[in-house]
Amino acid sequence: MPLAALTPTQGAILVWLFLFGCVVGSFLNVCIWRLPRGATIGRPKRSFCPHCGSSLRWYDNIPLVSFLMLRGRCRDCGGRVSWRYPVIEALTGVLFALVYVRQGTQMGVGVGQLTVMMLVVALLVFASAVDWEFLIIPDEVTIFGIFGGLLAGLLLPQLHVGPAAYQSYEALTGHLHLDGLIGSALGAAGGGGMVLFFAFFGHVIFQQEALGFGDVKLMAMIGAFFGWKVVVMAFFLAPFLGLLYGLPLLIARSEHVMPYGPFLSIGAVLALVFRSGLCRYAELLEHFARMIFG
């Protein structure tokens, strides 16, 4: 839906969700710094400067605004604040707004589904940022995510069962909630299985670990939430996104360890927000393949 076609109410929701996303991003920044370093999320309660250790005043902790006002420096010691902070805040805000514009204005997508989408987007932002810096995807996210996805499938079967292109075509057992759970389990098995399959072949053919077990669990999580069609689209989008980033690096330098989680995550967000169109495109390809191969 084009932005100009939004009603004033939808416009207000859009702005609110962007701001809400920035606040969520600010919380994610805390998790991104603390979790991989073994620190607890809740203690100390106040955010602090990693250079001088002084607690941040509330007005120095406003998403985006404080970074701009302080020009990216600590008020007390003048130490540099990482660019990651405003980037994660703005990114989360933009993604929440994007999910709303692309999915929240669609027929049949309710508040429950939107909430699930934004939760998963937040998990993906967190997982990607940690993978980017530490080359690991925390189990806290993916294991929680896989079980969360199965629960979401059970409680919100519309994530998987229905007439839309990205949903399963028909009910398997006729029990809506059971079918939702099955759709979720199939998505988890499909997403995880696909990565495992390619990781195995990458290992056999190229003698190289291109995909890790963290990627397997990440894709299982995405499949559990959004079904096998979205996760397949995400998987095939990711290499192109990775190449876009990796090719210049490969030309400039010879060896480079690249995290793959961020590209799987971008692929997943693209597949999610454009899922109707992408899945229809996949159906079209399937149709052509049937025509050619009988």
Ligand SMILES: [Zn+2]
């Ligand atoms: Zn400081």
